[in-house]
Amino acid sequence: xxxxxxxxxxxxxxxxxxxxxxxxxxxxxxxxxxxxxxxxxxxxxxxxxxxxxxxxxxxxxxxxxxxxxxxxxxxxxxxxxxxxxxxxxxxxxxxxxxxxxxxxxxxxxxxxxxxxxxxxxxxxxxxxxxxxxxxxxxxxxxxxxxxxxxxxxxxxxxxxxxxxxxxxxxxxxxxxxxxxxxxxxxxxxxxxxxxxxxxxxxxxxxxxxxxxxxxxxxxxxxxxxxxxxxxxxxxxxxxxxxxxxxxxxxxxxxxxxxxxxxxxxxxxxxxxxxxxxxxxxxxxxxxxxx
Numbered sequence: 367x368x369x370x371x372x373x374x375x376x377x378x379x380x381x382x383x384x385x386x387x388x389x390x391x392x393x394x395x396x397x398x399x400x401x402x403x404x405x406x407x408x409x410x411x412x413x414x415x416x417x418x419x420x421x422x423x424x425x426x427x428x429x430x431x432x433x434x435x436x437x438x439x440x441x442x443x444x445x446x447x448x449x450x451x452x453x454x455x456x457x458x459x460x461x462x463x464x465x466x467x468x469x470x471x472x473x474x475x476x477x478x479x480x481x482x483x484x485x486x487x488x489x490x491x492x493x494x495x496x497x498x499x500x501x502x503x504x505x506x507x508x509x510x511x512x513x514x515x516x517x518x519x520x521x522x523x524x525x526x527x528x529x530x531x532x533x534x535x536x537x538x539x540x541x542x543x544x545x546x547x548x549x550x551x552x553x554x555x556x557x558x559x560x561x562x563x564x565x566x567x568x569x570x571x572x573x574x575x576x577x578x579x580x581x582x583x584x585x586x587x588x589x590x591x592x593x594x595x596x597x598x599x600x601x602x603x604x605x606x607x608x609x610x611x612x613x614x615x616x617x618x619x620x621x622x623x624x625x626x627x628x629x630x631x632x633x634x635x636x637x638x639x640x641x642x643x644x645x646x647x648x649x650x651x652x653x654x655x656x
Contacts, residue, residue, distance in 0.1 A: 367654055368393040368422060369647070372439060373430035374400060378632050380430050382643040390647060395420075399431065399438035410449050412442075421446070426650045427453045429460055430628055433509055436464055452653055455627045459606040463627035467508050467540055469604060473622055476603040478596060481614075481621050482543040492529050492539040496522070502544040505529060507536050511626070513577035518544065545621055547614040551576045554589055554597035554611045555634055555642055558649040561597055564589045565637040578630075584637035593620065600625050607653075608646060 369387045373380050376396060384394045397420060403413045412420050421427075427446050431439030443457035455463075462468045470483045482499060485508070486492040496503060505517045505528045515535070519525035529539045549569040555562045570581035578584060589597065593613065600622050601609035610629025614621050631642045 367651070368395065368425045369650060370394075370421065370425050370427045371396050371430055372399060372427055372442060374398045374432055374435045374439075377630075379630055379643070382641070383428065383430070383646055386641070386643040386647040387650075390651065392647070392651075397427075397442070399435045399442045402442055404442075404445055410445065412445065412449075421449075421451065424654075425451060426654050427451050428646070428650055429453060429455045431460055432628060433464055433511060436460070436509065454650055454653060455606045455608055459604050459609075459627045462604040463606055463609065463625050464509055466506055466510075466624065469625050472603045473600060473625070476599060478600055478603060479619065479621050481545055481623055484541045486539045486541075487533075487537065489526070489529055489533060489539070492541065493526075495541070496525060499541060499543050501525075504542045504544050505532055506540045506542060507532065508538055508540045509536070512579040513575045516575060518574060542623070545614040545616045545623070547576075547616055549574060549576065551612060551614040551623075552587060552589070552593065553629075553634065554593065554613065555629060555631060556597050556601040556606075556609050556611060557642065557645045558607055558652070559598055559602070561589060561594050562642055562645045563631075563634045563638045563640040564593075564597075565634055567633070578633035582633075584633035586637045596620060596622060607649070 369392050387394045401415045405411045414420050440457050443453050447453050467485050470480045473480050484495045502518050502520045507515045517528040519528050532539050554564040564587045566585040566587045567576035567582040569576045576582040597611040600611045606627045610626040612624040
């Protein structure tokens with residue numbers, strides 16, 4: 367059996383996944399979605415940039431598609447699904463999970479608590495709603511990660527400046543009520559309907575963002591039954607077999623604010639000593655046998 371890691375970068379997580387696959391005797395190949403060519407002519411054939419067919423019959427496609435190649439990755443995953451390959455995570459879960467607003471809609475429809483959110487495609491539309499949300503307001507890129515371009519507005523002047531920036535870059539404004547989480551939130555990793563590991567992410571001194579890439583500190587954490595259920599249901603809501611679920615607590619109420627279908631997990635390893643790559647490969651092998 368072969369594992370095809372669909373990604374544009376060989377980062378820490380992808381290298382660890384490849385290592386775990388090779389330890390189990392699996393062949394591993396990296397496939398950059400931007401490098402493929404697809405021929406539709408009575409059949410569907412996928413080639414690399416040298417004109418060689420990429421995929422054999424006995425292949426599991428493991429999506430590690432990053433936002434930088436979201437459209438190319440989505441197209442490749444959906445093509446592989448239509449050919450008949452097993453794809454983890456699906457093209458659908460990638461598309462929904464990488465869109466913060468669509469994630470909110472899917473979570474809400476499954477009865478999972480989410481922060482008050484508002485999407486507008488104009489500044490005037492955004493300004494009409496700020497009195498209902500109240501300050502502070504968090505503005506997020508609808509597609510983005512690692513805390514980049516996530517802004518907090520504490521007054522109208524700050525809000526207008528941030529909203530104009532988001533409209534210029536992404537043609538929309540995604541607003542969320544600020545959850546007063548005390549500088550700490552929770553990341554839970556779900557693989558195949560089970561919680562594999564969890565951690566607190568504690569914001570660096572003087573910061574409100576908890577992202578590990580921005581200096582947040584990972585702290586080991588054991589979720590209770592309620593949080594375990596919320597995390598599993600959140601992954602299921604976007605049909606993700608592998609997901610990093612981010613949860614914030616305010617006054618005893620839990621809110622899910624992101625379900626990441628391409629989760630990084632260096633911080634989880636540091637905090638818990640659990641190797642998620644092992645569970646990801648074991649799950650992929652289990653799915654291949656079905």
